[in-house]
Amino acid sequence: xxxxxxxxxxxxxxxxxxxxxxxxxxxxxxxxxxxxxxxxxxxxxxxxxxxxxxxxxxxxxxxxxxxxxxxxxxxxxxxxxxxxxxxxxxxxxxxxxxxxxxxxxxxxxxxxxxxxx
Numbered sequence: 489x490x491x492x493x494x495x496x497x498x499x500x501x502x503x504x505x506x507x508x509x510x511x512x513x514x515x516x517x518x519x520x521x522x523x524x525x526x527x528x529x530x531x532x533x534x535x536x537x538x539x540x541x542x543x544x545x546x547x548x549x550x551x552x553x554x555x556x557x558x559x560x561x562x563x564x565x566x567x568x569x570x571x572x573x574x575x576x577x578x579x580x581x582x583x584x585x586x587x588x589x590x591x592x593x594x595x596x597x598x599x600x601x602x603x604x605x
Contacts, residue, residue: 494598512564522538522585
């Protein structure tokens with residue numbers, strides 16, 4: 489069965505940095521597109537960053553220049569490096585996997601990121 493397990497969330501001060509990790513199992517990771525989504529209180533879930541199997545990336549305008557998505561196929565893990573964090577980045581962050589050639593989409597359980605002083 490497919491499992492996506494996020495880690496690395498927690499409390500960070502404005503201007504600080506945090507790195508999220510998502511370890512995947514049950515899928516062929518190297519041929520899966522991966523993404524990070526977030527859902528803030530009272531808001532709809534939104535795409536934060538995505539990375540294709542070939543390494544192409546895409547970011548929400550709100551995080552461009554601050555966040556970096558990367559993947560390590562040898563570890564079946566996708567990362568989200570978050571720098572210059574702002575209070576408005578506070579949300580539950582979810583990992584998403586889209587295996588190539590399927591309509592399947594899988595979600596992790598989410599990890600809370602709180603940016604506050």
